[in-house]
Structures are given as structure tokens and as C-alpha cells.
Amino acid sequence: MHTTEALKQTETLSAVQPSDDKEWTEVIEPQDSLLALRLGDVWRYRDLVMLFVRRDFVSTYKQTVLGPIWFFIQPLLTTLTYVIIFGSVAKLPTDGLPALLFYLSGVTVWNYFAQTLTATATVFRDNASMFGKVYFPRLTMPLSIVISNLVRFGIQLGLFLAVWAYYLFTTDAVHPNAYILLTPVLVLLMGLLSLGLGMVFSALTTKYRDLAILLTFGVQLAMYATPIIYPASSLPEKYRWLLQANPMTPIVEAFRYGFLGSGTVTWISLGYSIISTLAILLLGIIVFNRVQKSFTDTV
Numbered sequence: 654m655h656t657t658e659a660l661k662q663t664e665t666l667s668a669v670q671p672s673d674d675k676e677w678t679e680v681i682e683p684q685d686s687l688l689a690l691r692l693g694d695v696w697r698y699r700d701l702v703m704l705f706v707r708r709d710f711v712s713t714y715k716q717t718v719l720g721p722i723w724f725f726i727q728p729l730l731t732t733l734t735y736v737i738i739f740g741s742v743a744k745l746p747t748d749g750l751p752a753l754l755f756y757l758s759g760v761t762v763w764n765y766f767a768q769t770l771t772a773t774a775t776v777f778r779d780n781a782s783m784f785g786k787v788y789f790p791r792l793t794m795p796l797s798i799v800i801s802n803l804v805r806f807g808i809q810l811g812l813f814l815a816v817w818a819y820y821l822f823t824t825d826a827v828h829p830n831a832y833i834l835l836t837p838v839l840v841l842l843m844g845l846l847s848l849g850l851g852m853v854f855s856a857l858t859t860k861y862r863d864l865a866i867l868l869t870f871g872v873q874l875a876m877y878a879t880p881i882i883y884p885a886s887s888l889p890e891k892y893r894w895l896l897q898a899n900p901m902t903p904i905v906e907a908f909r910y911g912f913l914g915s916g917t918v919t920w921i922s923l924g925y926s927i928i929s930t931l932a933i934l935l936l937g938i939i940v941f942n943r944v945q946k947s948f949t950d951t952v
Contacts, residue, residue: 694790701789705797709772710804724808728764732757739882748884748915754820754827758909759881761813765806766843766901767872772798773851774868777859777944791945795852799844806840817912828914832907835923839904846900846930852937856944880905885917897922900929 695702714720732753739745740752747755773795777784780794821827858865876882879901888896896902903922910916 691790691792695792695796698790698793702793702797702800705794706801706804709797709801721808724805725812728757728760728809728812731760731764735760735882745883746887748886749826750913750915751820751824751826754816754913755884755909756882757813757816758912759905761806761809762839762843762905762908763876763879763881763901764809765802765840766847767876768805769799769802769844769847770851770854771869771872772802773848774854775858775865776851776855778855778862778865791941795848795855795941798851799848803840803844827912829912830910830914832911832918835907835911839908842904842926842930843901845934849930849934849937852941853933856940859944875899875901880909884909884915897925900926900933902926 714723717723719726735756736752740747740756776794776798784791817827821829854864854868858868878896878899880896885893885896885902885906903918903926906916906918907923908916910918
């Protein structure tokens with residue numbers, strides 16, 4: 654019997670059971686609305702979400718010699734590489750900021766967005782066997798990825814704050830301001846943006862596996878279209894609108910401006926980033942809900 658038809662019949666049989674039947678503890682009903690998130694179901698399965706978070710967190714560095722120390726080594730090595738290549742060799746400007754602090758701020762922010770996006774984009778493909786055997790709200794899986802990467806971001810943010818505090822008390826190049834209070838909002842925007850994009854790509858990669866490879870390559874290229882290794886102010890005025898079209902640009906610039914006092918950010922650009930993020934998240938929800946009904950037939 655066709656897998657989708659079998660699931661639909663199973664759901665239908667479950668749904669027609671009397672609601673007062675004490676033997677049933679779980680009634681699974683078909684999801685008709687493409688905009689439905691069923692956050693109530695996700696909350697009831699919050700223990701499963703935490704289990705997925707723990708699994709992702711532990712499995713990443715399990716059987717490694719250095720273990721969680723890699724959370725610090727990876728951004729440090731990346732930052733040092735940028736300092737040498739883009740700072741010393743290419744001599745790209747850093748808006749007068751210490752090169753180590755400038756690149757570390759960009760790496761910290763970009764790592765959270767990129768890692769969440771690439772992990773969410775293959776959630777259907779990587780967990781197809783689990784999805785096909787047991788029911789649980791499908792949204793729990795991408796949400797757990799966002800949360801587990803949030804833990805990694807918190808650790809790497811601690812590293813950034815340590816370096817930031819050193820320069821703050823030993824130099825006069827760092828000028829934090831009230832924009833620093835927007836940090837939770839910026840992190841939320843990054844999480845929702847990567848979640849929305851990831852859900853779109855996760856739906857597409859069930860049919861087109863090439864997209865998973867293309868996405869990994871595309872994320873690397875997208876970093877150069879975001880002011881991570883250079884400040885937005887260094888671009889000529891006539892090309893700057895291309896950079897501002899990237900929803901991640903205002904987020905990175907606001908983060909850098911709040912902590913370091915240097916960056917090109919306006920409330921209009923932040924508003925654009927918020928609207929773009931919500932639009933992409935809405936698109937991701939629609940595509941995700943549409944594909945989750947039949948993805949077991951194509952994966």
C-alpha cells in the first residue's frame with residue numbers, strides 16, 4: 654500500500670474514535686492548514702525537543718580528543734585566519750577597530766546563522782527513518798536544531814565577550830552603546846531567519862539532493878555578501894544597496910555597532926531585516942507543512 658495513503662488511513666481511523674474513549678491517549682488528526690504550527694503539540698513534546706538538543710550537542714564532539722574545547726578553538730582559528738589573510742595580507746579596513754575583535758564579532762554572529770541553516774536544511778533527509786516509524790510533531794526537529802546551535806552561540810559569545818572586555822579596558826578603540834541591548838532581538842532574528850530558510854531547503858532537498866551540496870557552497874559565498882570580513886562602510890555608495898538587500902547585513906552591523914561602536918545601521922534597515930525574516934519564516938512554514946505530508950514517499 655502506498656505510504657501516504659496508509660498514513661492518511663491511519664490518521665482517519667484515529668480521528669473517528671470517540672473522544673470519550675478512555676483507552677486512547679493520543680489522537681492524530683490530519684493537518685489541513687499550511688499555516689498551522691501546532692505549537693501546543695510542540696510544547697507537549699518539549700521533553701523530546703530537549704532530548705534532540707542534548708543528542709545534537711553531545712554527538713557533535715563525541716569521541717573527539719578535545720571535546721567541547723572545539724567550541725572555542727573553531728572560532729578562534731577562523732578569526733586568526735581572517736586576521737592574517739584579510740587583515741595583514743589583503744589589508745581590508747576594519748573601521749579603525751582591532752582586527753582580532755572585528756573579525757571575531759563577525760565570526761560569532763555568522764557561525765550561528767550558517768550552522769543553523771545548514772543543519773535545518775537537511776532535517777528531512779537526515780531523519781527520514783525516524784519520521785517514517787513514529788509520530789511526533791515534525792516541527793520539533795528543526796526547533797531543536799535552532800536551540801542546540803543557540804547553546805553553541807552562547808559559548809562562543811562568551812569567548813567574544815572575554816576578548817571584547819580585554820580591549821574595552823586596555824584600549825580606547827571600543828565604544829559600546831545602547832544598541833547592545835538589541836542583542837537578544839538580533840539573536841532571535843538570526844534564529845528565525847535561519848529556521849525559515851532551513852525549512853524551505855529541507856523541503857526541497859527531499860526531491861533534489863543536489864541542493865544540499867549547493868547550499869553548503871552557497872552559505873560560504875553568502876558570507877562574502879555579508880559584512881563579516883569587511884565593514885559595510887568600505888563599499889562604494891553605489892554598490893552598498895546590494896549589501897543592504899541581504900537581511901543579515903543590518904543584524905551584523907547592529908551587533909557590531911552595539912558592542913564596538915562602529916557600524917552602519919539604521920532603524921529602517923533593521924525594520925527591513927525584521928520584515929524579510931518574517932516573510933521568509935512564513936514561506937518556510939507553508940513549504941514545510943506542505944512537504945511533511947508526503948516526504949516519506951520521496952526521501
